[in-house]
Amino acid sequence: MKFFVDTADITAIRDLKELGMVEGATTNPSLILKSGRDVFDVTKELCETVPGPVSIQVMAIDAKAMIEEGLKLAKIAPNIAINVPMTWEGLTACRAFASEGQMVNVTFCFTVNQALLAAKAGATFVSPFIAQLEDESMDGMQLIKNIRTVYENYDMKTEILAASIRSVNHISECARNGADVVTAPPEVIKAMVQHPLTDEQLGQSMSDWEKTGQQIA
Numbered sequence: 001m002k003f004f005v006d007t008a009d010i011t012a013i014r015d016l017k018e019l020g021m022v023e024g025a026t027t028n029p030s031l032i033l034k035s036g037r038d039v040f041d042v043t044k045e046l047c048e049t050v051p052g053p054v055s056i057q058v059m060a061i062d063a064k065a066m067i068e069e070g071l072k073l074a075k076i077a078p079n080i081a082i083n084v085p086m087t088w089e090g091l092t093a094c095r096a097f098a099s100e101g102q103m104v105n106v107t108f109c110f111t112v113n114q115a116l117l118a119a120k121a122g123a124t125f126v127s128p129f130i131a132q133l134e135d136e137s138m139d140g141m142q143l144i145k146n147i148r149t150v151y152e153n154y155d156m157k158t159e160i161l162a163a164s165i166r167s168v169n170h171i172s173e174c175a176r177n178g179a180d181v182v183t184a185p186p187e188v189i190k191a192m193v194q195h196p197l198t199d200e201q202l203g204q205s206m207s208d209w210e211k212t213g214q215q216i217a
Contacts, residue, residue: 001175002052004161004183008035008042012186013049024052026105026127026163026183028083029059040076047077055105055125055161055183057083063092074102081105081124086114091121098122105161110138115147119158125181129164130174141173148178168192 004024005013008031016022025046032039039056046054054077058069070082070093081103084090090106097104098121105125106118110133118126128147130140140162147160159180165171168191174182 001179002181003189004053004055004181005050005189006031006163006165006183006185008032008037008046009186010042010045010049013046016186016189017049017051021189022050024054024081024181024183025050026055026083026161028057043073043080044076047079050079053079053081053103053105053124055081055083055107057107058093061085061087061089063089063096066090066093067096070097070102079103083107083127086110086118091117094118094121094123098124107163110143112143112146112150115158115160116150119151119156123158125159125161127161127163127183130162130170131164131166140170141177144174144179145177168194 002023003021004026005016005022006026008027013022013025032042035042043056056073058066060066060069066084073082074080082097083105084093086106086108094104094106103124105127106123107127109115109126109128115126128140128143133140133143144160144162161181161183162174162179163183165182165184165188168188171182171184171192
């Protein structure tokens with residue numbers, strides 16, 4: 001499973017990149033606002049920093065305007081993936097971008113039917129939003145599993161990009177249920193390393209080693 005980082009914080013991305021933990025990035029208007037920077041400037045720097053796709057969202061709601069915005073964004077770098085919403089207008093824009101070889105991420109996906117439409121429209125990625133489904137007492141992980149089944153039934157190439165990740169359990173469950181990609185905040189990815197038994201065993205090892213009076217020089 002590939003790791004994308006859901007942030008506009010270049011420093012946080014660089015820290016993860018050093019360990020090979022970044023294969024792409026996603027951003028959205030809220031993250032751009034938080035960065036306090038121009039959307040074109042921060043997106044260009046993201047594209048230069050990460051080795052893979054960088055998803056950036058169009059803000060128009062009709063297909064023609066989405067295409068116009070997307071074409072402007074696509075000029076930033078060759079690894080741009082245009083985010084379009086899961087609407088009929090968004091799917092129209094998706095088809096137009098895909099026909100020109102442009103990567104597209106169809107976002108705000110909440111059903112298998114929507115994921116099926118995205119794949120038929122030529123999406124590179126489809127993004128189920130896990131946390132929002134759980135907030136409505138629905139099973140986001142079952143959605144990923146069901147999309148995976150449908151895509152494999154028909155050999156569809158669209159990748160499942162699990163989004164709206166809030167916890168390390170979300171990441172492990174996404175991996176278990178067949179997501180191709182997970183996009184998560186840097187702090188959630190870093191938290192994957194943590195476990196109390198790891199801390200306990202490390203503490204015991206350090207204590208026992210100290211008692212030997214030895215050093216590794």
